Amino acid sequence: MLDVPYISPRDLLDTLCIGRLKQFLKTELNMLNTIKEHWLANVRGDVLAGMVVALALIPEAIAFSIIAGVDPQVGLYASFCIAVVIAFVGGRPAMISAATGAMALLMVTLVKEHGLQYLLAASVLTGVIQIIFGFLKLGNLMKYVSQSVVLGFINALAILIFMSQIPELMPQAGSNLVHVYGLVALGLVIIYGYPYIPKIGKIIPSPLVSIVLVTAVAILLGAEARTINDMGRLPDTLPIFLILDIPLKLDTLIIIFPYSISLAIVGLLESMMTMTIVDDLTDTKGDRTQECKGQGIANVISGFFGGMAGCAMIGQSIINVKSGGYTRLSTLVAGVFLLLMVVFLSDWLRIIPMAALVAVMIMVSIGTFNWGSFRELKTKPLQSNVVMLTTVAVVVATHNLAYGVLIGVLLSALFFANKIERYMSVHSHMDEAERTRYYHVDGQVFFSSAERMMESFDIKESVSKVVIDVSRAHFWDVTAVAAIDKVIIKFRREGTEVGLVGLNEASQTMIDNFSVHDKPDAEQSLGAH
Secondary structure, eight states, X not given: OOOOOXXXXXXXXXXXXXXXXHHHHHHXXXXXXXXXXXXXXXHHHHHHHHHHHHHHHHHHHHHHHXXXXXXXXXXXXXXXXXXXXXXXXXXXXXXXXXXXXXXXXXXXXXXXXXOXXXXXXXXXXXXXXXXXXXXXXXXXXXXXXXXXXXXXXHHHHHHHHHHHHGGXXXXXXXXXXXXXXXXXXXXXXXXXXXXXXXXXXXXXXXXXXXXXXXXXXXXXXXXXXXXXXXXXXXXXXOOOOOOOOSOOSHHHHHHHHHHHHHHHHHHHHHHHHHHHHHHHHHTOOOOHHHXXXXXXXXXXXXXXXXXXXXXXXXXXXXXXXXXXXXXXXHHHHHHXXXXXXXXXXXXXXXXXXXXHHHHXXXXXXXXXXXXXXXXXXXXXXXXXXXXXXXXXHHHHHHSOHHHHHXXXXXXXXXXXXXXXXXXXXXXXXXXXXXXXXXXXXXXXXXXXXXXXXHHTSOTTOOOSEEEEEEEEEEEOSHHHHHHHHHHHHHHHHTTOEEEEEOOOHHHHHHHHHHOOTTSTTHHHHHHHO
């Protein structure tokens, strides 16, 4: 009989309490470490970087509102709401999300034909769709985007960022081009020169220093240059929760759903591409599934607070990281500081010359472009270069990043299929004694290589038997199965006995499920293939 030690109820209770206390303390410690890692590991750098990003967000949010055909406050409220919400629920620290040009372009027709309320409803539905995409883990589809597409995307974005600044460098009412170019040049000198100043060069981000000093010079010298005030009226109140003023019926859903699905796809596509770039810049890994959900939550909240749908911004995210922002705090500061400046410091904000912000965006454009890609044109395969250049050309021509990426992915898939097809081969030898022809199929048999495989068989050859050995091949799709069906049935029409040997397990499953050559009505089924 086992000698079980006696444990009093009091001792048992103490043991259980101590165990729970240890578990509780361990959980709390892990939570504190997570908070420190994601929020407090780089406070000074994150706060300063967030301020720089907020300043750069203002003219872009106003410009994107104008593109969409709505009041500037719609873009500004959207940028605030999305940046603040994504700081808490996003899957990638240090990534900036707000109103974007790619999304604004998709809203133009909806706003023109149905008005602001339908845009806000579409923004909410966009968020709901993105949340669903997140639960379906569609963010993982980014693994199908090749490096050539990413490189083309980055280079195209750099070109678009620079092109978006050209209107400010052209003759404008109330501005003197000499003054404008002088301020932009001064801003670039400060941005690239300030970091080399001993001791203080690393304390404050150079773009922030550039904005302050260029503004001061423009005021002191009375420079004739456009300011933020010339971009549009800034809001003077905090955003409030809105009940959407639209009819809740099927017709409304039919109107907004096509726009919402387009916005959801483009927004997630740009966000996932941005995450890839920020991952590379910071040598860390973001959570794509959580980012999909976070973008959706942010867009739902933005819509209910009078903002349009948005997504991650590559340019602003690069500004954030290069200015020293590495945690979620930088994203939160960008959103909060944006609202504080717009609502409470608008008198100071209005006097910032656009030339100061143009200098920052040119810096972003130069830093974003992969200059090594020119050199790599000589060393990389022709197909990779074609994909990269086509992606750039489509994006620049359409001003739509999603179109370029989709065309780039399609080209990559076609080039890959063509390459794999070339490795498929069929060779044969004859056994004269038994009048048997042995065919050996090597490689991948699928829709692209199936026809070439069929053409490799001599159907009219006078032999007693044909053995098709596929032990070194793999059948991937129904096109491949249909091809081997046709070969076998045609040989049988000629009175030749046919044997198919060497199928691996996956190919055997495909043959069992979809082939017809062993069915009674095989001859009739051949036409259906």
